[in-house]
Amino acid sequence: MRYLPLNDANRADMLAAIGVKSVDDLFADIPAPAKAKAVFDLSNSMSEIEVERVLSNLAAKNLNASTAPSFLGAGNYRHHTPASLDYIIQRGEFLTAYTPYQPEISQGTLQAIYEFQTQVALITGMEVANASMYDGATACAEAAAMACRVVKRAKALMSGNVHPHYRDVTATAMRFMDIQVECLAPDPMGIEDLVGRIGSDLSCVIVQTPGFFGHLNDYTALAAACHAAGALLVVCVTEPVSLGLLKSPGAMGADIVVGEGQSIATPTCFGGPGVGLFATREKFIRQMPGRVAGETVDENGRRGWVLTLSTREQHIRREKATSNICTNSGLIALAFSVHMTLLGEAGFRRLAELNHAHAALLADKLEQIKGVKILPGTFFNEFAVQLSKPAAGVVETLAQRKILGGVPASRFYPTYPELENVLLLTATEMNSEGDINALAVALKEVLS
């Protein structure tokens, strides 16, 4: 077996050094009757060629976006990956390193985390950020829990414009923490009233920008209303490329900003692994979940970085920790940071402009089709449309034509018949004008 360096001569020498006869003797502590049942009907080892064949066959069964124009989004976005990005994250010193608990031999990872934290704080308009969470949805749940710790209240209000997976993950986590979450109905027209629902029992209001159906809302007034009631404003961002062009949540007065970094960090990859972004105000850092890197000096006075404020974390605080998170999403956070560094201020802005322009172009084309109505008045690179037919069927028909033509809202809201004809469409820098025309032509035919 190519991954195992020991040979039989090694094993014999080592068994002699230990003083046992066989490897099986080392498992003597396991009850024999239980061991006897360990018989498996599973395949034996394969060569690299065989593994590639099996997995390539599985991969070939999927319609992938490099062969079919894709307009899918809903929290997971396809952007261009610069070649140097994938090269950097595949360097063994990043890919195969452990969590940087030994700072003297982990300065590369630690400095990269510190740069990541700074980038996340800058684009969200916040003061500090952590070293990452699992994904946007779990980061949202962590934000709700943190708001309850900070404000010492056990109720949260969630907008109907928050991604339904973020809603479900948060509601599930809060239920087990005995925190009440009021989740508002999906809001494709962007007309819900949040301010009127803020009471003195609320720890936080959770909103999203751009909204799940595409709307762009200014939450400045909502932030003020939250603060007047002693509550916090949590803002989710599922498409961080939007922050290259839009007013930041921090500038609106958000107290905690969470998000999904996938769109900048990695290919769509069937939705995982992504990277949860988590940013907040400096005064809340001791209530923040997750790891964080901080600057310090070594014995010779040279600048360096360490993981710090660890007493918040499970390995020290145990049942009183701010979260149980241990493994986070380090490599994807690195990918996010590398891409942000490659883009720089000018590239990040240009990327955002390009996304918005392609989406606006798509909207311009679709508006001319009978049976298509654009729902949000404003949007970034994704918007909802009302079709004259059920969206799920339309998407299936488009898929037969090798076009991944959007995500039907019914996939998330099967119990809302009024959303049956609603389709979410995204255009990024990856969608050429040709792709956009192809979708417009196909959609026109399918709807006629």
Place this chain on the structure above:
Amino acid sequence: MSQLRFTKDHEWIRVDGVTATVGITTYAQGQLGDIVFVEVPAKGKALKAGGEAAVVESVKAASEVYAPASGEVTEGNAALPNAPETVNKDPQGAGWFFKMALSNPAELNGLMDQAAYDSYVASLGA
């Protein structure tokens, strides 16, 4: 006349008339190492003997400071959060955590005096 008493959790309490001052012992700060963070209770907080009153942290450890007796906080040491190292430098002086008004001074009878605490610490080993 002030009296100094100790808990098994290594808090000290010094009673001067009606108010008492609370902190952690020289031994406790030595066990924690360099103290990096202190959270003291706000004035007016009601404390129960043995209940959590304050937090003290080193780089690798976090510990609660328990109220040695019941009562109400009259003052938290406002200097500590910005200078937690004071607890290392002067744990039983400038490094005090909070002052309190005792509601049941008889509770102090259950605590150790200096000699009893010293032998308790000695029994804990190195």
Place this chain on the structure above:
Amino acid sequence: MNEPMITTSGHRALQIEQPLIFELDTGGSTAVDLPDPPKVRMRLGNLRNDKAIGLPGLSEPEVVRHYTRLSQKNYSIDTGFYPLGSCTMKHNPRLNEKMARLPGFADIHPFQPQSTAQGAYELMDTLAHWLKTLTGMPAVAMSPAAGAHGELCGLMCIRSAHDANGQGSRKLVLVPESAHGTNPATAALCGYRVESIPANAAGRVDVAALKAKLGPEVAAVMITNPNTCGLFETECIEIAKAVHAAGAYFYMDGANFNALVGRVRIADLGVDAMHINLHKTFSTPHGGGGPGAGPTVLSAALAAFVPVPFVVHDTKGYGVVEHAGHGAAKQSFGRMKGFQGQFGVFVRALSYILAMGVDGLKQASGDAVLNANYLRAKLSAELTPAFDGICMHEVVFDDGFLKNTGVSTLDVAKALIDEGFHPMTMYFPLVVHGALLMEPTETESKATLDQFIASMLALARRAKQGDQAEWFKAAPRLAPRRRLDETQAARKPVLRWKPSEATQAAAARQAAE
């Protein structure tokens, strides 16, 4: 020995000092050339921001060099041996990376029509089949993102089962003193109180003490097996029986499942739920902190509460159940993770599993345990093992061998850095004084172990000379940094770069103009 040479640049040959990207800003540069956007009617309303964000601009060669230099300040499994107990730092085959990058896996979307992602669902189902078969368990929740998330999944299933059975008043979880910190932290997140169970002199759970704590209040017992001392819980089956007799469930922390793969099925130990760290047991890379994946296998008693999404299949093909509360997910407790779970990690883990096969996996657990016992046997010449007898995949020593030397476990670990090895896990488990916990894994050769043993024994002998404390306290000397001031970092946290006051003032002036 000569004094270290001072250079003008601050660099030292291959050790290059590298500023922050923010300090390298050349103003306006970018390493990504993008086309001009087409002219369109903007639909941003009044949300458009025209203020600078403050991101630095660099060219591609500068960025590549920046990260390459940073990478060279890292220890990694590709460059050396990590005897990190409980962390399972094994070789990460590049085949896994190659497979995960196939466009049919990397360039697919979680919400594309299910008919167009049959290969993805089949892959998840195939991996699930392996995990269920290797553990003998009837169900698996694939979506947890990491070990601690899997623990939470298991406890949420347990609490849901108790609620469904009218046992919702059970509010207590028992956890051994030696447990990972995630166990009590997870129990608290699931709304439980935690009480600890003591260990006996043999380093195992004190079964009598455990039984004394069992009662109508107890919801679950969480036990790591092999435990964090590297020992198999020999009375595991008896513990499971007692836990079940008391109406509670048995959660097994699967952090150390790599010692058992192919040797015993945890179903035959009476387990109700266990997470599997794919990034440890099944070789997916640790990536400097993540991502991982923590699929959680479930007994028949808990299977109905499995979180969404989960893959189903019938004669027509594969599909995914995404909504809790009805149909096949009627009793599902909800959702833990966005999208379809850590799919990219699933591809890598299956790539490894197929390569190893069940025969290779059994050989791997055997070699892992053999390597750990070899370390135990050889290092016992100078170090003090915390427990007698054979160990499983990891071995723990206490700091008895350092008594009266003035040298601590931490000092030995830092001296090991100068020897070219990553330190072992230190001061964990908490039940062993000054613990040194070592896990070699099956992917280290005997030659590497012998080198490590020679270094470790030499350090132990040096410490025992009695006058070497200062020498140890100054370690490491040869790493990119000497010991860092963690006290300063925690007292006055600096968690991000900020522009200097002069730069800020200039930016403010520019904005005002």
